[in-house]
Amino acid sequence: DAGITQSPRHKVTETGTPVTLRCHQTENHRYMYWYRQDPGHGLRLIHYSYGVKDTDKGEVSDGYSVSRSKTEDFLLTLESATSSQTSVYFCAISELGQGRLDEQYFGPGTRLTVT
Amino acid sequence: KQEVTQIPAALSVPEGENLVLNCSFTDSAIYNLQWFRQDPGKGLTSLLLIQSSQREQTSGRLNASLDKSSGRSTLYIAASQPGDSATYLCAVRTGNQFYFGTGTSLTVIP
DSSP states (O other): OOOEEEEOSEEEEOTTOOEEEEEEESSOOSEEEEEEEETTTEEEEEEEEEETTEEEEOTTOTTEEEEEEETTEEEEEESSOOGGGOEEEEEEEEOOSSGGGGOOEEOOOEEEEEO | OOOEEEEOSEEEEETTOOEEEEEEESOOOOSEEEEEEEOTTSOEEEEEEEETTOSEEEETTEEEEEETTTTEEEEEEOSOOGGGOEEEEEEEEETTEEEEOOOEEEEEEO
16 A cells, blocks of 8 residues: 555544644655545545645635645645535545556545534 | 546446446546545545556456547446445546546445
């Protein structure tokens, strides 16, 4: 299995509080992604990173920010959590090249509940 | 914007049957297509990756095909087993972004 961990694995927070989710990889892959998964919507890309300090928006980036100061860590921050951000958040990694390096590998997920 | 559709949304088959899952996408300018499996409450596990220049990939009882020009991929599962019960997702890579279908929930009945 690809070395991807997410922390915390579960979190309950109140509306209006800031929340930071962490993704850590040991594969030295260049690309890292944050997704959210909701019933009826599948997985939707929030933000992605293509290198240290290089990030870009995905399909559903409003209300989220990210940072990547080291190759191995990609942080997702909800500046002021809302109930609509209750979801399961997945981190993924990949490379760009040929062969199996192109595959996207996923972390175990973080279940976030905003009350 | 790339749209990815998976039909059917749910499928139930008796053990031992061969089955086909479908994935279609609207923009044929893809870099690759990947099939995943997701068990309830778990993350995604990669099954097969097909590069845009390839027609198919095989792994054990799984075979995935890609017809880029028509915007379609199929995942063929041979001799299905109860352990194959899961949700199967396809994803296409366009540029630096991935677009996912909403999945097919497969139940294999012993």
